[in-house]
Amino acid sequence: MDFNVKRLAADAGTLFSRAVQFTEEKFGQAEKTELDAHLENLLTRAETTKHWTERILKQTEVLLQPNPNVRIEEFLYEKLDKKVPTRMNNHELLGQSMIDSGNEFGPGTAYGNALIKCGETEKQIGGAERELIQSSAINFLTPFRNFLEGDFKTILKERKLLQNKRLDLDAAKTKLKKAKMADARALAEQDLKMTQSEFDRQAEITRLLLEGIGSTHAHHLRCLNDFVEAQMTYYAQCYQYMVDLQKQLGNFPSAFSSNNNQSTSGAASVSVPILPLSTSLPASSANASSGFTELQNFSGSRKARVLYDYDAAGSNELSLLADEVIMVSSVPGMDSDWLMGERGNQKGKVPITYLELLN
Numbered sequence: 144m145d146f147n148v149k150r151l152a153a154d155a156g157t158l159f160s161r162a163v164q165f166t167e168e169k170f171g172q173a174e175k176t177e178l179d180a181h182l183e184n185l186l187t188r189a190e191t192t193k194h195w196t197e198r199i200l201k202q203t204e205v206l207l208q209p210n211p212n213v214r215i216e217e218f219l220y221e222k223l224d225k226k227v228p229t230r231m232n233n234h235e236l237l238g239q240s241m242i243d244s245g246n247e248f249g250p251g252t253a254y255g256n257a258l259i260k261c262g263e264t265e266k267q268i269g270g271a272e273r274e275l276i277q278s279s280a281i282n283f284l285t286p287f288r289n290f291l292e293g294d295f296k297t298i299l300k301e302r303k304l305l306q307n308k309r310l311d312l313d314a315a316k317t318k319l320k321k322a323k324m325a326d327a328r329a330l331a332e333q334d335l336k337m338t339q340s341e342f343d344r345q346a347e348i349t350r351l352l353l354e355g356i357g358s359t360h361a362h363h364l365r366c367l368n369d370f371v372e373a374q375m376t377y378y379a380q381c382y383q384y385m386v387d388l389q390k391q392l393g394n395f396p397s398a399f400s401s402n403n404n405q406s407t408s409g410a411a412s413v414s415v416p417i418l419p420l421s422t423s424l425p426a427s428s429a430n431a432s433s434g435f436t437e438l439q440n441f442s443g444s445r446k447a448r449v450l451y452d453y454d455a456a457g458s459n460e461l462s463l464l465a466d467e468v469i470m471v472s473s474v475p476g477m478d479s480d481w482l483m484g485e486r487g488n489q490k491g492k493v494p495i496t497y498l499e500l501l502n
Contacts, residue, residue: 238265461491
């Protein structure tokens with residue numbers, strides 16, 4: 144018990160001595176041992192590294208998850224050591240809505256089919272985004288966070304110890320200056336020698352830790368390369384997905400037909416094919432157009448491949464299934480946007496924008 148009391152008294156005396164030394168330094172009443180320039184530079188570099196690591200970490204988290212409420216929720220789950228519930232991201236939600244609406248309109252219709260294709264692409268992008276977030280969290284965010292919560296906290300702890308050792312050293316110097324008697328001076332010199340040794344040892348420990356910041360920079364550089372590679376993969380995937388989708392939609396005719404707007408006399412409503420979205424036709428489309436013109440100008444029939452599903456708008460039209468091959472021919476007086484299609488014993492009008500002539 145007496146030992147504990149003495150230990151507490153000694154610690155209290157040390158803290159009081161440091162407080163007095165620190166106060167006198169602030170008011171210019173005591174000398175202060177300055178750290179060497181190399182150690183000061185290392186401390187400055189460590190603080191700069193910590194500052195910008197925090198900034199980059201925060202902004203990357205905002206980039207990967209713009210919703211602050213979701214970020215807070217994920218942070219709480221992480222602190223509670225619980226698995227974050229799986230949720231659909233915005234691309235996946237949009238994609239699912241498009242797919243659901245496409246199925247509602249009918250996957251056999253041009254609009255419904257296009258919605259489904261767009262929805263599938265959006266969900267692909269959502270999956271690529273999820274992979275980007277997971278990869279970035281493992282290879283970029285986690286190493287940055289580990290530095291802040293691990294290595295830099297150790298540096299702060301050792302730097303605080305160095306500060307205390309410096310205050311002890313300067314207090315010992317002040318004590319030696321004030322000592323008048325020989326015995327007091329001898330005791331003060333012994334105390335100064337001991338505190339100087341402890342300060343030098345702590346300065347060396349701190350210096351070694353601070354020099355490790357160079358290795359931290361090299362590690363973070365590798366993490367940065369991994370992050371850039373993950374982004375490059377993500378954007379390349381998104382670009383390819385959209386190029387593929389654009390090719391499909393560029394060849395997709397926007398045909399508006401309705402079975403509900405037929406006249407009361409029972410006459411079939413007219414389906415009006417609309418040109419594709421692209422303003423310039425590729426060479427293959429031009430050749431196909433030339434083939435249709437030739438077929439319409441001369442009698443005869445040719446094989447054609449169906450590009451998209453088509454629902455007949457009336458009894459005089461023929462329903463089509465994508466990729467099937469039918470026979471087509473021209474009938475005098477027929478609208479130039481249509482041909483007569485034949486599949487076995489079935490015949491009916493078919494829109495030429497849904498067809499590709501075969502040699």
